[in-house]
Amino acid sequence: xxxxxxxxxxxxxxxxxxxxxxxxxxxxxxxxxxxxxxxxxxxxxxxxxxxxxxxxxxxxxxxxxxxxxxxxxxxxxxxxxxxxxxxxxxxxxxxxxxxxxxxxxxxxxxxxx
Amino acid sequence: xxxxxxxxxxxxxxxxxxxxxxxxxxxxxxxxxxxxxxxxxxxxxxxxxxxxxxxxxxxxxxxxxxxxxxxxxxxxxxxxxxxxxxxxxxxxxxxxxxxxxxxxxxxxxxxx
Numbered sequence: 001x002x003x004x005x006x007x008x009x010x011x012x013x014x015x016x017x018x019x020x021x022x023x024x025x026x027x028x029x030x031x032x033x034x035x036x037x038x039x040x041x042x043x044x045x046x047x048x049x050x051x052x053x054x055x056x057x058x059x060x061x062x063x064x065x066x067x068x069x070x071x072x073x074x075x076x077x078x079x080x081x082x083x084x085x086x087x088x089x090x091x092x093x094x095x096x097x098x099x100x101x102x103x104x105x106x107x108x109x110x111x112x113x
Numbered sequence: 114x115x116x117x118x119x120x121x122x123x124x125x126x127x128x129x130x131x132x133x134x135x136x137x138x139x140x141x142x143x144x145x146x147x148x149x150x151x152x153x154x155x156x157x158x159x160x161x162x163x164x165x166x167x168x169x170x171x172x173x174x175x176x177x178x179x180x181x182x183x184x185x186x187x188x189x190x191x192x193x194x195x196x197x198x199x200x201x202x203x204x205x206x207x208x209x210x211x212x213x214x215x216x217x218x219x220x221x222x223x224x225x
Contacts, residue, residue, distance in 0.1 A: 043216035
């Protein structure tokens with residue numbers, strides 16, 4: 001059973017547009033929610049992360065919105081660029097254990113010029 | 114800034130052979146995680162180490178073993194390889210547990 005559900009599976013956005021990727025979780029013990037960007041054949045690169053004590057975090061063009069009551073969080077990429085074309089993974093970890101990450105299924109983003 | 118180093122980057126083995134993957138964490142990071150990523154799939158947690166002790170274990174086959182050494186580097190040993198073991202294997206490191214994990218470039222293992 002997928003503990004972190006991610007949608008959409010794929011996304012096409014025009015250059016300059018906003019890309020939005022959503023994730024939902026069930027385990028209320030999760031207390032750390034990072035987003036990773038992965039290019040083909042490369043390792044996941046940490047983009048931005050949030051903890052449940054805040055509802056939003058922004059770093060440059062990337063924003064995480066977090067809704068604790070709905071157990072959902074999302075990544076917004078503003079002013080999307082062709083170089084943002086990659087696979088994005090949300091993840092979660094349980095604060096009471098060793099920090100292992102549970103990943104969503106991934107979203108393949110294509111930004112058209 | 115120094116990143117996680119993994120070696121080898123590519124490895125081709127035959128069925129029933131043995132493979133050893135190495136991971137060198139970011140300096141001063143004492144926690145190492147291993148993940149397996151199949152084609153088109155999300156990374157799956159295998160095993161982790163904190164201060165040279167195994168700290169957690171995921172869906173890792175009994176044919177696999179791992180350890181963390183005194184210099185904090187880690188090795189994943191895989192025996193009796195099967196075709197289904199073909200995947201990308203990532204190592205990630207963090208400055209203690211429950212902090213940001215930084216991934217290495219991965220080792221692509223192909224079993225023929």
